[in-house]
Amino acid sequence: MIRTEKLLMLALLVSVTSSMLYKRYKPRWPTLSSSSAASSSSSPSQMLQMRKQLDAAYKSKSRFGTRSKLARDTCRAHPLTLELEPPLKLADQCATVSVLSYGCRGGCSSYSQVDPRNATNIIHSCSCCQPLRFMISIALLQCRNGHNLRVPFKEVLACSCRPCYAEEATKDYIRFDDLLSKPAVDTPLPIG
Template sequence: MATLTTTQSSLLMLALILLSLTTSSLVLADCRKLGLQYKLARPGCRPVTLDSVGCRGTCSGYTRISPNNYLEVERSCTCCQEMGFLERTQRLQCPTLNPPFRDVTYRIPRRCSCRPCRSVASVSRVQTLEDLRLG
């Protein structure tokens, strides 16, 4: 039986690690629009339930040893995010105001896709879709 040198053993181990990373990245992305409902309310107006959409899903990411320098680690991640927006307007009935209505403009994602993750450091509070969903 042939014995492996330390170098051969290290290369074999690295190949197995890279193979497992490649295999695990075969998970398909599942990023899509998800129907949501919001309660839209303004002072002096009757609240309405607004049908809308958000992006939700699973995207790929990985961490691996750099093929160029075995002491470095490479990272990549993608997140389910919007790809452009559409603007919609909802008219609220406001019987105590003059005029007795208010138009509220809001945005919805045009489509959703796995894209490089971006920082949310500038956002004061991160909301999940569960935070926004009614009922």
């Protein structure tokens, strides 16, 4: 299912990019005359010459290249409020508490382009907004018996655009919205 979604996104990207490039470079691109358009009589040398002209026109104004030339990264640590709930065993004895924390949010540069060394391959560069450093903080939940329940939670200190891979992302992936809605931990630390 994920592979199908990736293929659909790639097809959409190629179709949109192709039409954008065509509109941008249309005045300078050589066109085939109606007599030679896609006919089998076109010689390979004519097609090769046209391909070289297209490549030269494209390379002169290419938007692809280093990551810094693409969209600016907006990945930052943003404040969020976490609702920490007690574990199910103590749900009726301890209160939920709201704590201020931080999570990563923003955009990172990603692109796909045809490999210049092998035109049948596509080169992908994807980066995701992920925590760079974090610390473990402790929240105190008030319980009926007068004790406090110590609940650990992660707090993001810094965020950065880092390479993202589908295999790794599915293992330990938490969406920003999930951080807002789910309890941070199911097992408490000793009451004290």
